[in-house]
Amino acid sequence: MIKKGIGRQIVLHYFIVVFVTLLMVEVIFMFAIRTYYYDSIYNHIVNNASRTTDYFKKFVSSIPEEDPTYFADMIRTFAIDNTEGEILNRNGEVLINSTGFKLDKPIQTSDVTQALTNHVGKWIGREPGTGELVMAVSSPLQFKGETQYVVRYVTSMERVNAKLMNITMLAALVGVIILAVVLLFSIGLANSIVKPINNIRAVSAQMARGRYDVKVKGDYRYELGELADTLNYMAQEIVRSNQIKDDFISSISHELRTPLTGIKGWSETLTLGGFDPEETKIGMQIIAKETDRLIGLVEEMLDFSKLQQNEMKMVITKVNLKEILQETMLNVWAKAEQKQIQLKLEDLSEGQVLVAGDGNRLKQVFLNLVDNAIKFSPESSWILLTISVKEHMGVVEVSDNGIGISTEHLRRVKDRFFQVNHQGGGTGLGLAITQQLVELHNGEMEMSSELGEGTTVMVSIPLLDEAEMEELITKQIEDAPVEES
Incomplete structure (x- = not known):
């Protein structure tokens, strides 16, 4: 039975x-x-x-x-x-x-x-x-x-x-024999399907209990083989994700401990008193710098959380990409000067490059890209920002001649919590946030790099459509909350 x-x-x-x-x-x-x-x-x-x-x-x-x-x-x-x-x-x-x-x-x-x-x-x-x-x-x-x-x-x-009755009985007997053979074959067929499913079910039950080291074994074909491969791949990805999370927790703990230690140390030192005004000023500067660093880390994690929960608020306006890039260069100029890195802006477009987007978020995108380029570029090098128009898209390229990224890491560098260099600091969320912000603007972000030669990041944003712009602005006005008088 x-x-x-x-x-x-x-x-x-x-x-x-x-x-x-x-x-x-x-x-x-x-x-x-x-x-x-x-x-x-x-x-x-x-x-x-x-x-x-x-x-x-x-x-x-x-x-x-x-x-x-x-x-x-x-x-x-x-x-x-x-x-x-x-x-x-x-x-x-x-x-x-x-x-x-x-x-x-x-x-x-x-x-x-x-x-x-x-x-x-x-x-x-x-x-x-x-x-x-x-x-x-x-x-x-x-x-x-x-x-x-x-x-x-x-x-x-x-x-x-x-005679017809004899033929009928013979035909019925043949039918019974055929049905018996079919029953045996169908049981074998059912077992050939059910056995792998039971095996996959047993493995998935172990995975549900947290055992991701188990694998679905067996050379299954067609959809069952694809299901087994998908389940094994899922287990690998969960293990990798857990490892990335562990690395992230370790990294963020270190990142948070360092500024907190500096803030606490100087706070206790300044509390004791007896310092001249110059030393007090240096201590306060260090406290302010480390506080800004903490705020940046927290804001990065908050942005990522909002993006994951689709709660990121976008204020769509007419944005000039050239102005965004110029503001970005001014913001990172001092940091680039410390490493004697030259920032260059090359304009290949004819006229203004206007897009529909959130100016602050787009600035955040390019700040993150240029900041990464500065961080992983050697002293006395250069960073080139290029703006152009291609096929009704505003295209911005950020190129450097820094340390570059290996092919293996390039495939994963935009994953959340992933860090190429764990000693470089940060949360590993910067590029993941950047990628999602670009996608929220219906754009694309592509990366190309060669180890030891440098990295180029290309961001493409659709150019402004006047009719679409009016529709977006109208929708924002309608959705805006009405203040009570």
């Missing part, structure tokens, strides 16, 4: 489909066989009746009325094995038959009625006296253009029906 589950459903459905198909085939087959046998008998009798009719027309010019001797000779001449021949008058009364058995009642079956209308008649039914199933074929015997008599042949169908 197959227990409840997908295996039983497969076997049941497969069995039902084959059973219904076999039943239809056998019904059609038996109907065809019965029709073939019955038609063969009918055609044989009709051919014989036709010869009898032709003989009567051709050789009988005048006959004594109801001459039993003549009719008896004709019945014997055109006799059929296992078939009774009869001559009837127009009233259906039997004048003579091949068995010599005389009937008291006239025959009024449909074959006789059809023969009296100059057609060959056929009737299948049971004899009143014996209850035997018979086929009767009647043909008219015409004299001087009128139907005077009917020749009727009656044959039993019991032997044919018995």
Whole structure:
């Protein structure tokens, strides 16, 4: 007995489909066989009746009325094995038959009625006296253009029906054998599907309990193979994600501890007093610097949280990308000067490059990209910012000749919490946030890099569509909260 589950459903459905198909085939087959046998008998009798009719027309010019001797000779001449021949008058009364058995009642079956209308008649039914199933074929015997008599042949169908029954039983036996074979094959088929599913289910249950080291083993094909590979890949990604989170927690703990230690140390030192104004000023500057650093870390994590929860508010306005880049360069100029890095802006566009976007968020994008370029570039190097227009897109490229990124890390550098260099500081969220901000502007961000040669980041933002801009501004005005007076 197959227990409840997908295996039983497969076997049941497969069995039902084959059973219904076999039943239809056998019904059609038996109907065809019965029709073939019955038609063969009918055609044989009709051919014989036709010869009898032709003989009567051709050789009988005048006959004594109801001459039993003549009719008896004709019945014997055109006799059929296992078939009774009869001559009837127009009233259906039997004048003579091949068995010599005389009937008291006239025959009024449909074959006789059809023969009296100059057609060959056929009737299948049971004899009143014996209850035997018979086929009767009647043909008219015409004299001087009128139907005077009917020749009727009656044959039993019991032997044919018995043979048909044997064929039916044989066909049913073959059907049962086929169904048994189908059942065995369907059970095997169900097991070939259910066994891998049970294996995958068991592995997924272990994964649900936190065991990501287990793997789905087995060379499964088609969708099951894809499911197994997907589950194994999911486990690898969870392990990798957990490792990244652990690294992030370790990194962010370090990042938070360092400024907090500096703030606490100088706070306690300044509390003791006894310092000259210059030393006090240095301590306060360090406290302010470390406080800004903490604020930056917290804001980065808050931005990432908002982006993940789709809560980032965007104020869409008309933004000039050239102005954003110029402001960005001014903001990072001092930091670049400390490493003697030259910042260059190359304008390949003709006129203004206007996009619909949030100016502050776009500035955040380019600040993060340029800040990363400064962080990972050597002293006395350069960073080039290029702006151009390509295929109705405003394109900004940030290129440097810094340390570059390996091919392996380049594929993952935009993943959240991922850091190429854990000693470089930061949360590993900067590029992930940048990527999502660009996507919120319906743009794209692509990176290309070569280890030891430098990195180029290309950001593409759709150019401003005036009609779309008006629609966005109108929507923002409608969605803005109304202040109560």
